[in-house]
Amino acid sequence: MSTTTHTVDEILMPLAIAVVIDHKVRAVEQTAFFLLANGLLELFDHPTMIAEDMMGWFEERKEDLEDQLWDKGGNTLVLKALTRFKDAQHCEAIYDALVAITIADNEYVAEESRLIKSAASIYGYERPPFKIKRT
DSSP, rough: OOOOOOHHHHHHHHHHHHHHTOOOOOOOHHHHHHHHHHHHHHHHHOOOOHHHHHHHHHHHHHHHHHHHHHSTTTHHHHHHHHHTOOOOOHHHHHHHHHHHHHHTSSSOOOOHHHHHHHHHHHHOOOOOOOOOOOO
């Protein structure tokens, strides 16, 4: 475990952005959000949350988050959410969670791709070429 001063909001915000950035909130993305968020909370030495509390946290912030993302401040919101993390282990965990959420619905959306590219650039990763096949 890793001792940290990151708040629950700081930890969950990048993942919440990944859920809403494609203009659709799908059940599969919410499930991925819940599972991955609890994993991150454990990594950051925070207690995990039950599904009801986690979804309550998400719903309380969803509308404001959407408003900010589609306003001119969207880039700033994403930048602030991602740059809070400096430790390599934390950056990798956040990045992996973002990728998992954005591909959970098996649908390519340009906004999600830009989010992953931004995270990769900020964390110093070379973005792998993801291709989602329609079945």
